[in-house]
Amino acid sequence: MPFSCFPSNLSFVLTEHEAYVFHWTTDNVPSFRSPDGSREQNSHAAKQTTLLTAQFPKSNPQVPNCRPYFSLLVITRRLVRTNIEPRVTMSQIANEGKHEKILLAFDFDHTIINDNSDTYVTKLAPNGKIPPEIKALYSDQGWTLFMSEIFRYLHSNKTTPKQILECMTEISFSPGMVDLLTTLDQTKAEAIVISDANYIFIDHILTFHGLKDRINKIFTNPAKFNNEGRLELEMYHVQDSCSLSTVNLCKGQILESYIEERAKENVIFTHIAFVGDGENDFCPSLRLSPKDFVFPREGYSLVKHIEKMKAEQGLHIKANIHTWKSGLDILKILSDKVPLLVQPSL
Structure with missing residues (x-):
């Protein structure tokens, strides 16, 4: 699906627990927006992946600032900031080295x-x-x-x-x-x-x-x-x-x-x-x-x-x-x- 299909400035959450928000810019260049509001541009993209299918209800307390009623299928071959590590759970930390x-x-x-x-x-x-x-x-x-x-x-x-x-x-x-x-x-x-x-x-x-x-x-x-x-x-x-x-x-x-x-x-x-x-x-x-x-x-x-x-x-x-x-x-x-x-x- 081409990037031009999406409206400009569309933001959505990759998962309920991720720290970064995927942001669609006006020039259709994907980027990650961090919690402090700073934007990380797509200058480091290099990883092939399928992102997700995201469907959010009108009100979801676990997804702050979620826009009402939209569903979105995003399939892309470029994931921004490949140097961002996946979140490590507490159980993984507890069992590290075990x-x-x-x-x-x-x-x-x-x-x-x-x-x-x-x-x-x-x-x-x-x-x-x-x-x-x-x-x-x-x-x-x-x-x-x-x-x-x-x-x-x-x-x-x-x-x-x-x-x-x-x-x-x-x-x-x-x-x-x-x-x-x-x-x-x-x-x-x-x-x-x-x-x-x-x-x-x-x-x-x-x-x-x-x-x-x-x-x-x-x-x-x-x-x-x-x-x-x-x-x-x-x-x-x-x-x-x-x-x-x-x-x-x-x-x-x-x-x-x-x-x-x-x-x-x-x-x-x-x-x-x-x-x-x-x-x-x-x-x-x-x-x-x-x-x-x-x-x-x-x-x-x-x-x-x-x-x-x-x-x-x-x-x-x-x-x-x-x-x-x-x-x-x-x-x-x-x-x-x-x-x-x-x-x-x-």
């Missing part, structure tokens, strides 16, 4: 591996049995103390660090879990472990099977072999603020702290998935939002515990709940719900 990812948080025993590493090691005891006096130390609030005494007992019966580590390598992974960990695109997802086992066991199993680099961080009870070769444990922390968790490990606190820590490093998790099997996985699951995911293992205690806590205490998980038998079940659901989560096929 890296968005998905977070997968895993329990370890009966989740990544298909057994309980702490109880599996008891096969090294004489006749594979633990004395009753040590068994009596077990309680939901005293797992670390209980396991410390088991390791003391194993050491007193000449069990070596090598034997313990070799025992750990015998444990198989849960079905499909290796596929899940190795398929995740690490540029778009992070995987962490939060477990009430111990660091020696988890680190050795993952390293032995070449999976350590697939885990961004491990949160568990510290452990080390002392100079005598006995495995010593410490509590991850001592807490009394969460009644849903053991005194030595609140998985919910750990999960929230990690999310906050990564946010300070400009990593924002758009979705969070927690994968577990036991009752101590309820606390972190409860802290997730409707856009997140909880994956309780089918046939294990977390499934029933979720229903029990909802019925008896009114504690309702807001996240999407999907049971799993295989890591491939988790992979499929996340791939369907979260695009580009997995590495592209070669």
Whole structure:
């Protein structure tokens, strides 16, 4: 449409939120008029574009000084002042420099591996049995103390660090879990472990099977072999603020702290998935939002515990709940719900 079609001195707003007003001059040379009234002439025009179709009502409070009742189609190949930058929204400013990812948080025993590493090691005891006096130390609030005494007992019966580590390598992974960990695109997802086992066991199993680099961080009870070769444990922390968790490990606190820590490093998790099997996985699951995911293992205690806590205490998980038998079940659901989560096929 030729410029001569338009009446002289016709002005209209490009959008309701732009700072500049497109102005039609008497010589049909387009220009931008800034809010202070100064005119920027078309001496810098160079960009090909289609401007807009603008239709304004008689009265529009969001478009000041709008002329009544006109509609206008403007198609031109020259946009004035190509050095004028588009407006940056507050959300864009807030997210500038941020890296968005998905977070997968895993329990370890009966989740990544298909057994309980702490109880599996008891096969090294004489006749594979633990004395009753040590068994009596077990309680939901005293797992670390209980396991410390088991390791003391194993050491007193000449069990070596090598034997313990070799025992750990015998444990198989849960079905499909290796596929899940190795398929995740690490540029778009992070995987962490939060477990009430111990660091020696988890680190050795993952390293032995070449999976350590697939885990961004491990949160568990510290452990080390002392100079005598006995495995010593410490509590991850001592807490009394969460009644849903053991005194030595609140998985919910750990999960929230990690999310906050990564946010300070400009990593924002758009979705969070927690994968577990036991009752101590309820606390972190409860802290997730409707856009997140909880994956309780089918046939294990977390499934029933979720229903029990909802019925008896009114504690309702807001996240999407999907049971799993295989890591491939988790992979499929996340791939369907979260695009580009997995590495592209070669």
